[in-house]
Amino acid sequence: MRLRIHDVFLAVILAAHGPLSAGTYTWDGEGQSNNWSEATNWVGDAVPPDFSDIVLPKGSLVVVDGDAEVSALDCRGFIQINPGGTLVLADPSTMYLGTVNGGVIENNALLTVTNKLTQRAGDIRGSGSIEAPAGSVFMTADNAPKSLAQSLSCDGTIDLRADLNLNAQDPGDSVVIDVGASALVLMEGDLTKTGAGSVTLNNHGTITASGLLYPAISAGIFVENHPGASVHVVQNSGLSMFGRCRMAGQISIDQGAFCELGGEADLLGGLVCQGIGAIALAGMIDVQGPVTIDCRALVNGELGGSADITFNSTMNWFNGVMLGEGRALIGPGGHALLGGNNLDLRRTIEAEGDFEWFSGNLQLRATPEGVGRIVASGPFTADSNGAMSGDTSGVPDVVVTGLIT
Numbered sequence: 001m002r003l004r005i006h007d008v009f010l011a012v013i014l015a016a017h018g019p020l021s022a023g024t025y026t027w028d029g030e031g032q033s034n035n036w037s038e039a040t041n042w043v044g045d046a047v048p049p050d051f052s053d054i055v056l057p058k059g060s061l062v063v064v065d066g067d068a069e070v071s072a073l074d075c076r077g078f079i080q081i082n083p084g085g086t087l088v089l090a091d092p093s094t095m096y097l098g099t100v101n102g103g104v105i106e107n108n109a110l111l112t113v114t115n116k117l118t119q120r121a122g123d124i125r126g127s128g129s130i131e132a133p134a135g136s137v138f139m140t141a142d143n144a145p146k147s148l149a150q151s152l153s154c155d156g157t158i159d160l161r162a163d164l165n166l167n168a169q170d171p172g173d174s175v176v177i178d179v180g181a182s183a184l185v186l187m188e189g190d191l192t193k194t195g196a197g198s199v200t201l202n203n204h205g206t207i208t209a210s211g212l213l214y215p216a217i218s219a220g221i222f223v224e225n226h227p228g229a230s231v232h233v234v235q236n237s238g239l240s241m242f243g244r245c246r247m248a249g250q251i252s253i254d255q256g257a258f259c260e261l262g263g264e265a266d267l268l269g270g271l272v273c274q275g276i277g278a279i280a281l282a283g284m285i286d287v288q289g290p291v292t293i294d295c296r297a298l299v300n301g302e303l304g305g306s307a308d309i310t311f312n313s314t315m316n317w318f319n320g321v322m323l324g325e326g327r328a329l330i331g332p333g334g335h336a337l338l339g340g341n342n343l344d345l346r347r348t349i350e351a352e353g354d355f356e357w358f359s360g361n362l363q364l365r366a367t368p369e370g371v372g373r374i375v376a377s378g379p380f381t382a383d384s385n386g387a388m389s390g391d392t393s394g395v396p397d398v399v400v401t402g403l404i405t
Helices: 005-017
Strands: 024-026 052-056 061-064 067-081 086-089 093-107 110-125 129-132 136-139 146-148 151-154 157-160 164-167 174-179 184-187 191-194 198-203 206-209 221-225 230-233 238-241 245-247 250-253 258-261 265-267 271-273 278-281 285-287 291-293 296-299 308-311 316-318 322-324 327-330 335-339 342-345 348-351 354-358 361-364 373-376 380-383 388-390 397-400
Touching: 129 136, 136 151, 151 157, 164 174, 198 206, 230 238, 250 258, 271 278, 348 354
Parallel strands: 024 052, 052 067, 061 067, 067 086, 067 093, 086 093, 093 110, 110 129, 110 136, 110 146, 129 151, 136 157, 146 164, 151 174, 157 184, 164 191, 174 198, 184 206, 198 221, 206 230, 221 245, 230 250, 238 258, 245 265, 250 271, 258 278, 265 285, 271 291, 278 296, 285 308, 291 316, 296 322, 308 327, 316 335, 322 342, 327 348, 335 354, 342 361, 348 373, 354 380, 361 388, 373 397
Antiparallel strands: none
């Protein structure tokens, strides 16, 4: 059997780019329903074969009620994928309005959302990615499971009103939620991770946690808060981040709010916790930006581990009640100022940088896990109307080898 040159060339093209388009099919909506599978809804009264280019004009309303495998989708109207429906996109596509309502979008190229993509239930998966340069992505609170298995980039609004599972199944898989500088993430549901791949929440904009359900970001999800970005926990709400965090932007916690950092965290951009809010630090914390805590701070106070905190910034303020069960390290050039209320210390503060204690009671307490101690090899300043006391059941002490003021 002899192959002609153009046959070989065609085989190479198909292998590289997938099947060629079966032609362009346009929706006219003249059927009795809005179903994709109804032939009279299409110009020419024929359901598009697989690998067609699809045009859904402005004002169209289309329901994918079965399997629809297309080359490229140009949706200027509204498309909804219902239970039992699967929309497979092989080539770059655009979507004005779309809803995953229990079905599946398998996107294997770049899907650009120009207005809004809503996920009520079902899966978004495939080897491609989603971009919403001026659009929005909504996860509605319908108490139905939702899974996203590809990267999402958004400069509009990501509205997470419900739990969303980020699925990076295989070790080489990567799911990245990229929040643009002008974007806003509204979090009321949990972000969870499944699979052996990597998941990253890459924030250049603003993440706002609200609602009474205390949303959480599970272990295994890396949160990167870039310079100029912010994480804001609003009044009477909470946010728990159990994975690794690198916070070059600021974390702001309102009165009555709660923020928990349960994994290893680098606080490079600053932490502000006000009023009667609360902050819980449970992993290895490296503080290189300014920290202001005017509330109750639990350093491993609830999770029972052994958090270490390193202060390398020029000024850190603790004006509230601080319960310290982890070790605090103040590096050379760092400055920690403790006071305003009470410091209940159950582990060690090792201060090579400046350490200042003022206007509050400082209690060094012995626990089965360790003894509260201050070891200051750098300058130590004590200017307090309060008292420094130790727990008689242990041997808490203050060891100062640096300059005492």
